[in-house]
Amino acid sequence: MNLPRLVVAAPHSGAGKTTLSLVLAAAFQEGGRTVQPYKVGPDYLDPTHLTHLTGRAARNLDGYFLEGPELLEVFRRGARGADLALVEGVMGLFDGQDPRGRVGSTAQVAKLLRAPVVLCLDASAMAGSIAALVRGFRDHDPEVWLGGVVANRVGSARHAALLEEALLPLGVPFLGYLPSEPDLSLPERHLGLYRADEARLEKAALLRAAQNLNLERLLxxxxxxxxxxxxxxxxxxxxxxxxxxxxxxxxxxxxxxYPENLELLTGYGAELVPFSPLEDADLPPGLGGLYLGGGYPELFARELSENWRMRAALRRFPGPIYAECGGLMYLSEALLTEEGRFEMVGLVPGASRMLGRLVLGYREVEALANSPLAKRGWRAKGHEFHYSAREVIPPAAWRLVAGGGLEGYATGSVLSSYVHLYFPSQPRLAEHFVQEALA
Structure with a gap:
């Protein structure tokens, strides 16, 4: 396989990787190419913008979740029908699960994909220092192919010329710049960017910005x-x-x-039927099981609580239910926010409470008992990313492999946990869930 591909990386979060990825995707699409987007790491929000723009589901590529051969297979499956792949990195180029960036980093994925890296730099307060910064990233790991640099938040064409001149002695190509413009800024909130269906960059603004890039050289x-x-x-x-x-x-x-989670369920024989805990008064007919993913239940606590018909329908549902993070919060007895206490479904004992700190990190878990998703002893990988907490009330669903702590709740036909599982790390999860729904 030799699909043309680029990895967009940066020295740190907030440098403009998502914006540059969107500008490149818009420009290459305008040139008649079918662009397949990817996102390094366990991110749900940035991919929505790439998905909306390209019309193709942005896939997650994560070197912690998957070994190299499996990661390449996820890449291949996503790339079917495309003629260019665009991979947005995560955090800084060498930031990952370990201090050297060997696992879970953009650098790891770039090496596995044998792809050139475009380094996106926030140059808003920088001129000649760009050379020292780029030299460090170029030389830190000789196995990472630094193909060129794009400067972001550049104040003027003169500013861009100074940056380009500073890079000349290094021999690292200056591939253009993105201007410091309000219409190239994406709004954020407590878990990251707003989803694309809430706020997004206009394609016209992306194409205007692309005029400052050397697209021929990038291609x-x-x-x-x-x-x-x-x-x-x-x-x-x-x-x-x-x-x-x-x-x-x-x-x-x-x-x-994760698109891969849904595809595995479909591949094992599930027809996925969407429903809305916010809007629907009842569940769709003929369901064998329920999957409640994460999201922002804390922003809609009042509306979720007031939809008592849906809460009652969930309590009556006889089949297996799998809920993660936001789904766990919804299935709990109550959700406590700054606005007060809101009654939730009540299938999981205890209440979830919003905190002022972020719980974030990779998790490997081992099933403590048979459940709708796993059999006792099965292991899987995922991550936590939330601003709420809930006391672990027995029976717990998982044992955390690192540290041995307990997480989640599992009894009868319900499994709920703060851990967002990545099913391809343990494909039997999807197969078992479908079998339990059939039963």
């Missing part, structure tokens, strides 16, 4: 990516016809799902 760089090896992998390629209807909570309060 040539993408086309110089080395061929990818074909390696044996452990990911199944199930393609069973629909055997059971599986309800998936999808609305403004619940929207955090």
């Amino acid at each position: 040539a760089l993408a086309q110089s990516a080395l061929p990818l090896p074909t390696l044996p992998h452990r990911l199944p390629a199930p393609a069973e016809p629909p055997r059971v209807r599986l309800g998936v909570a999808q609305d403004a309060a619940f929207s955090f799902y």
Whole structure:
């Protein structure tokens, strides 16, 4: 496989990776190319902007969740029908699970993909110092292919010329710049960017910004990516016809799902049926199971609580229910926010309370008992990303492999946890969930 591809990286978060990725995607699409977007790391929000712009589901590429062969297979499956791949990095280029950035970093993914890296720098308060910064990133890991630099938040054409001149002695190509303009800024809130259906950059603004990039050189760089090896992998390629209807909570309060999770469920025979805990008075008919992902239930606590018909329908539902993070908060007895206490579904004992600090990190978990998603002893990988907390009330769902703590709640037909699981890390999860829904 030799699909043209670029990895967009930066020295740190907030430098403009998402904006540059969107500008490049818009420009290449305008040139008649089909762009497949990807996002490094366990991110649900940035991918919505790439998905909306390209019309293709942005895939997550995470070197903690997957070994190299499996990550390359996820890349290949996403790339079908595309003629250029654009990979937005995570945090800084060498930031990952470990201090050296060997696992879970943009650098790891760039090396696995044999792809050139475009380094996006926030140059708003920088001139000649850009050379020292780029030299460090160029030399830190010789196996990372630094293909060029794009400066972001540049004040003027003169400012851009100074930056380009400073880089000349290094031999690292200056591939253009993005101006410091309000219409290139994406709004944020406590969990990151607003979703694309709430706030997004206009394509006209992206195309105007692209006029300051050397698109021909960027395309040539993408086309110089080395061929990818074909390696044996452990990911199944199930393609069973629909055997059971599986309800998936999808609305403004619940929207955090990995495309690969949903595809594995579909491949094992699930027909995914969306429903809205915010708007619907009842569940869709004929469902065998329910999947409630993460999102922003705290922003809609009053509306979720007032929809007592849906809460009652969930309490009556006889099939297996899997809920993660926001779904866990909704299934709890109550959700406590600054506005007060709001009654929730009540299938999970205890209340969730909003905090002023972020809980963030990768997790590997081991099932403590049989549940709708796993059998006792099964292990899987995922991550936590939330500003709420809930006391762990027995019976717990998981044992955290690192540290041995307990997480989640599992009993009967309900499994709920703060951990967002990545099903391809343990494909049996999806298969087992479909089988339980059939039963």
